[in-house]
Amino acid sequence: MxxxxxxxxxxxxxxxxxxxxxxxxxxxxxxxxxxxxxxxxxxxxxxxxxxxxxxxxxxxxxxxxxxxxxxxxxxxxxxxxxxxxxxxxxxxxxxxxxxxxxxxxxPTVTAQRTAAVSMLAIQSLHSRSPQHVALIGSGKQASGHLDALAELFPGIRVDVHGLDLASATEFCRQHAELGLVLQPKAGRIADEVEVVIMLTTSKVPVYNEAARADRLLIGVGAFRPDMAELGPLSIAGSQLFSDDPVGARHEAGDLIQAGIDWSTVSSLADAVAGRFDADRPRLFKSVGTAxxxxxxxxxxxxxxxxxxxxxxxxx
CATH class of the missing domain: 3.30.1780.10 (ornithine cyclodeaminase, domain 1)
Structure with a gap:
């Protein structure tokens, strides 16, 4: 009181x-x-x-x-x-x-709202509740996203791709109580994964597969022009969304380096309102805003x- x-x-x-x-x-x-x-x-x-x-x-x-x-x-x-x-x-x-x-x-507000923005993107841009998600990254952002996935989609399978198999295994052990089916992974994303969430500060793409209409891509970690989690192959074949298209022009290194046409980037509001083609691949870039x-x-x-x-x- x-x-x-x-x-x-x-x-x-x-x-x-x-x-x-x-x-x-x-x-x-x-x-x-x-x-x-x-x-x-x-x-x-x-x-x-x-x-x-x-x-x-x-x-x-x-x-x-x-x-x-x-x-x-x-x-x-x-x-x-x-x-x-x-x-x-x-x-x-x-x-x-x-x-x-x-x-x-x-820091808690930032972590919670960042994870919630990703979850809102899933709810808006994916056709159904996902049953199989992959996280690339095993740091604090990944922990926040794992908590969010457990709250909204309990019991689903989540593959965790860390720096190596050992770090991914330890991350899964630390979060075993969440009630998710956690699988440490190394190498390529499994074919059946429906949503891939990238949570690294990598300066080279950690994902660059051909865009698929049945797989939603979410980039979160790269927040500077010199960072790029998503490669040009994935970007070129996707409908592009950002939580803040204006801020993305200065911060979304993945999109900046790919040389995209910024007039094609839709907003989070567009995603929530369903203003997109469900038959085409979708990619969501999160950069954050106050x-x-x-x-x-x-x-x-x-x-x-x-x-x-x-x-x-x-x-």
Missing amino acids: CSATSLPVLSARQTKDLLPISLLCQALAAAAEEYMAGRIRSPERQVLPLQGEGVLLSMPATAHDIGMHKLVNVCPHNTNHGLPTIHGVVSVYDAANGRPLLILDG AWDLAAARCALANYSSSGATDECRG
Whole structure:
């Protein structure tokens, strides 16, 4: 409980509990339409230097109901000191009067909304609930996506392709309690896989097979122009979607390096609305935007308020 003068500051665990993937997907679907229509304003993120190659990332967004500001510090050398690489907070405000309402854990918001965007892409662009998914990558993004898959599609088979078979095997062991059929893999993606999700920071393609109408491709990890998880063969044969087509022009290295025609890239809102050809292959590129953090803030605020914990704080 909080007093009238206190501001709730939530831990990573508390933040995650307020962002169940199913509800977050609903919030993202609504926000996607608002963002495309200009009713959510989300400027390009500002990047400022910190010591030791670290950066401070500032990402605000506003809508009719709330404002949100995500501040995240990424410090790559923290691992040498036993500290997380990423720290940060998401502050949530009442749009009518600017009053602060909630402070959420920044890395948790990012992880949850990123995984939820991928799940929304699956729900929108795949013809049915998948029974066989492949993850390429075995880091924190892969963990978040595995949690999301377990929540929405319990019991399905998930092949995990890590740096090597040993790392994939260890990753599967660590997530054995999720209730998924986890299979560590090395080499080529199995023919029967329906959805491939790429979650690496590779600078060379980790997937470059011919596009297939029965296999949805989702690229998440490559977030700079010099990174590329998806190869030109897969890209050239696909209908292209991005959660943020404007931001993708600067950040989606896969698409930039492939020299695509940006006028052919559709939005997440288009995918949610079903504006695509189901008989043609589909590829979804996720780059992220503060608009999705705002959707997550809405979801968290609604769930926090429904618990009764904020009645005194919100007035």
